[in-house]
Amino acid sequence: MERNYRILQEKLYHEELENGLSVYVVPKPGFKKTFACFATKYGALINRFVPYGEKEYIDVPLGIAHFLEHKMFEMPDGTDAAELFAKMGLDANASTSHLLTAYLFSGTANIREGLNLLLDFVQTPHFTEESVLREQGIIAQELKMYLDDPNEALHLGLMRNLFRAYPLRYDVGGTLESIMKITAEHLHKCYRTFYHPSNMALIVVGDIEKIMAPASNPLTALLDLIKENQAKKNFKKPLDIRKNILVEDGKVNRASDYAKMDISVPKAAIGLKLPYEKYNKNEALLTELKLKILLEATIGPMTDAFQEMLDLELINGNLYYNVCCDGFCGFVKVQANTNKPKQFVAYIKNKLLSLSDIRFEEEIFNRFKKATQGSFIRAMNSPEYIGYNYLRYLFTDADMFQAIESFGNLKIEDLQALERYFRADSLADYVVLPKNFLFSKIQ
Amino acid sequence: MEIKEVTLNGISTTLIKTSKFKTINIHVVFLGEFSKETATRKSLLTRVLANSTKKYPTKKALATKLLDLYDASAGVVTYPSGKTSVTVFSIEIVNEKNLGIKGLTKEAVELLWEVIFNPNLENGLFSEKDFLEQKRLLRERLNNVYNNKTRYALREMLKKMAPEEIISVSSLGSLEDLEKVTNEDLVAQYKEMLEKENVSLYVCGDFEEESMLRDLSLLGEIKSQPHEHETVLTEPVRVKKVREYFEKQKIKQAKLIMGFRSDVNSKSELYPAALVFNAMYGGIFASDLIRLVREENSLAYTITSMFMDDVMVLVVAAGIDGSKYQLTTDLVIKQLEYYKQGGINPELLQTAKENLTNDLLQIEDNPVQLINFALKNYLHGLNYTVSELEAAIKAVTPEDVQRVALGVNLDTIFLLVGEDDDGKKL
Incomplete structure (x- = not known):
């Protein structure tokens, strides 16, 4: 199926293969680089599910999706997929988020070989107890790296305050304790359940004429290459995946908390919790965009509030905000470096609560739509x-291109529909302080 | 793609025409002196200039203007190359062709002109409010370096390694110098930039040359002087004795930074070989250090080497378990020795070349990277095209890599380590 997006001037082809794999192609004529991403709709959100072919729910240790991502690179013949990509001159990588695990590569030549390798290494699980043991050492160092990062501490602290059980409250990588409990058997169960082609998608973004040269119909040739690869493998019939994600309402777990680290400048974050809701197609993505506009218009650099925060020395420079709506729950996060964390938190909370009654001038609203x-x-x-974002949003049931184009039809009333989120009991804060800071003395 | 160099009002102008981007990028680059004396003033100056202009005298006014230009992105940055400061004023806009409108490029050039030539001066000084505000923000930014442990460790290593050399100076500036900077100093620094520095222009996107040059001429008459500061250091530094430094902080993972001297810079005949050496040693995922330290010994999640081609320094950085300091540094040192003795794995050599080629070709897919490639040629007095550099990399032999390795010598090791780690193990 071909879709044309007039405003963005992009094209997208989509085909679902017999084994259930969804393939997307975005042609980028003239580009030297091709980017391909093969992803499963499985990430750190899922820690309780019925394994493929079984009947009972099992609980798996935190961080297992990320652990699995690391282990996928090991091939049954002992080679390392990342090295094989490197030998082809391709850059390979992978990432795990709460929503998805993505395997990707980019490069300027050997793309057809790269696509075969991408499909092959992700579709040949190979885990031994010995290699699991070695990986625990590497991941432990990765987790320790994040433990010294005050921004990570700030984020996780805020998530723990917002959520009681929803897995956003945990690091994608799990904990130093939980990863030690992971076994090869756990990995096999997760793999069998979530890496079935019907739970996955592949996207290729690049100059397909160049990739498939000298094929007269490069799109068909590209799809044939993928189909041929898949035809060589046997997949069991797809089953509905039974998973149990602990979603929750809009009330925060804990309103406020802090930690101390060996840092020099305090950091503070304010979070607004988005309760579990059922989202229609494209709606999770549009909710993110609408919330971003509301933040920009309320505390962004083009507001008087931003200048006021600087004048009152509530912030030490930039203000960062982040909006996440994953199709189940979500959050808004606002953070800054500040020497007056308490005042900063109070100021931002006040601004966020003002959005329970949204008033927007038409001119400002149109400026944001245009921007x-x-x-x-x-x-x-x-x-x-x-490539990455198309799949990320696909897994929240959105067509990124279509959603962005539909944004032009947005009305002020659509923003006002979000007023219900901005409630005092949906707000929390978290502060990371230098180790010798006296909390009673902070402003 | 077509790259063309023209002279506009006496200014060297590089036009990169390609239809594949939906954006227009314009960079105006000033080259001046980078030194301990000027670093902090320049750092503060870029902040003040980026904050407001006479016509857009507040952050709000400037941010609103950018939104009105379909969310244009504008910036001012300064960074060093050898003893030269490179100050870049840039703007990226959506190509008006993609919006079906006219005049957006002209407005973008006018805004760039505002930021560079029409700052928010009152009675010959920067607005006192802006000055004090930006001074405070830079102070906080400098304080904040301590929060990023890897960056902090790298800065400390360079300070220990070369206290008297330019590499120990941070382009962010220093707290000590910042307190002394007055509004008058800043205005003097600004005037010096306009009067005494070298200016070049870079444009990338899908445009008609004639109309682009007409729009760019709105920047007016710009004074540009010949550039006279070193952009690439050329004197190799001999290592007398390897020095080790430790600092304790309350952290979970130790940060290991190893500084090496190299006798190669970007002008050397061995420059392409040095790129290949760095990739093989620790620059790419398939590199020897990743294999040895991460995959075979599980000592680190990440270890990487960086070649600073303008100052002839190579840095290896890793996050490790503090008690594994000796083991890790031994592996890093032994591997270099192995290269020096000619232990060049031909397969890895090939992989490194392919990775570098791949990175080079990808430059052509990104407007900012394309501009930076052209700027680096101008800055370092080189004349590479992407494909020439690619060919030079492909021609590198194992002996070339060995020759690079022979000129690389460990100088200083810095370890930032947790307070709980047993000092004796170090």
Whole structure:
């Protein structure tokens, strides 16, 4: 199926293969680089499920999706997929988030070989107790690296305050304790359940004429290559995956908390919790965009509030905000470096609560709509951006291109529909302080 | 793609025409002196200039203007190359062709002109409010370096390794110098930039040359002087004795930074070989250090080497368990010795070349990287095209890599380590 997006001037082809794998192709004529991403709709959100072919729910240790991602690179013949990619001159990588696990590569030549390798290494699980043991050492160092990062501490602290049980409260990588409990058998169960082609998608972004040269119909040739690869493998019939994600309402777990680290400048974050809701197609993505506009218009650099925060020395420079709506729950996060964490937190909470009654001038509203359109057209320069985000949003049931284009029809009333989120009991904060800071004395 | 160099009002102008981007990028680059004396003033100056202009006298006014230009992104940064400061004023806009409108490029150039030539001066000084505000923000930014442990460790290593050399100076500036900077100093620094520095222009996107040059001419008459500071250091530094430094902080993972001297810079005949050496040693995922330290000994999640080609320094950085300091540094040192003795794995050599080629070709897919490639040629007095550098890399032999390795010598090791780690094990 071919879709044309007039405003973004992009094209997308989609086909679902016989084994259930969804394949997407975005042609980028003239680009030297091709980006391919093969992802499963499985990430750190899922820690309780019925394994493929079994009947009972099992609980698996935190961090297992990420652990599995690490182990996938090991091939049954003892070679390492990342090295095989490197030998072809391709850059391979992988990432795990709460929503998805993505395996990706980019390069300028050997793309057909790279696509075969991408499909092959992800579709040949190979785990031994010995290699699991070695990986525990590597991942433990990765987790320790994050433990010294005050931004990570701030984020996780805030998530723990927002959520009682929803897995966003845990690091994607798990904990130093939980990863030690992971066994090869756990990995096999997760793999069998979540790496079935019907739970996965593949996207290729690049100059397909160049990739498939001299084929007269490069798109068909590309799809044939993928189909041939899949035809060589046997997959069991797809089953509905039974998983249990502990979603929750909008009330925060704990309103406020802090930690101390060996740092010099305090950091503070304020979170707004988005309760579990059922989202229609494209709606999770549009909710993220709408919330971003609300934040920009309320505390962004073009507001008087931003200047006021600088004048009152509530922030030490940039204000960072982050919006996540994963199709189940979500959050808004606002953070800054600040020497007056208490005042900063109070100021931002107050601003966020003011959004329970949204008043927008038409002119400002249109300016933001125009800017959002512009920023997405700029992002279309990047095959990586398109490829990764198309799949990420696909797994929240959105067609990224279509959703962005529909944004032009947004009305002020659509923003006002979000007023219900901005409640005092949905707000929490978290502060990371230098180790010798006296909390009673902070402002 | 077509790359063309023209002279506009006496300014060297590089036009990179390609239809594959949906954006227009314009960079105006000033080259001046980078030194301990000027670093902090320049760092503060870029912040003040990026904050407001006469026509857009507040952050709000400037941010609103950028939103109105379909979320244009504008910036001012300064970074060093050898003893040269490179100050870049840039703007990226959506190409007006993709929006079906006219005049957006012209507005973008006018805004760049505002930021560079029409700052928010009152009675010959920067607005006192802006000055004090940006001074405070830079102070906090400098304080914050301590929060990023790897960056902190790298800075400390360079300070220990070369206290009297330019590499120990941070382009962010220093707290000590910042307190002394006055508004008058900053205005003097600004005037020096306009009067005494070298200026070049870079544009990338899908445009008609004639109309682009017409729009760019709105920047007016710019004074540009010949550039006279070193952009690449050329004197190799001999290592007398390897020095080790430790610092304790309350952290979970130790940060290991090893500084090496190299006798190769970007102008050397061995430059392509040095790129290949770095990739093989620790620059790519398939590199020897990743294999040895991460895959075979599980000592680190990540270990990487970086070649600083303008200052002839190579840095190896890793996050490790503090008690594994000796084991890790031994592996890093032994591997270098192995290269020096000619232990060049031909397969890894090939992999490194393919990775570098791949990275080079990808430059052509990113407007900012394309501009930076052209700028680096201008800055370092080189004349590579992407494909020439690619060919030079492909021609590198195992002997070339060995020759690079022979000129690499460990100088200083810095370990930032947790307070709980047993000092004796170090």
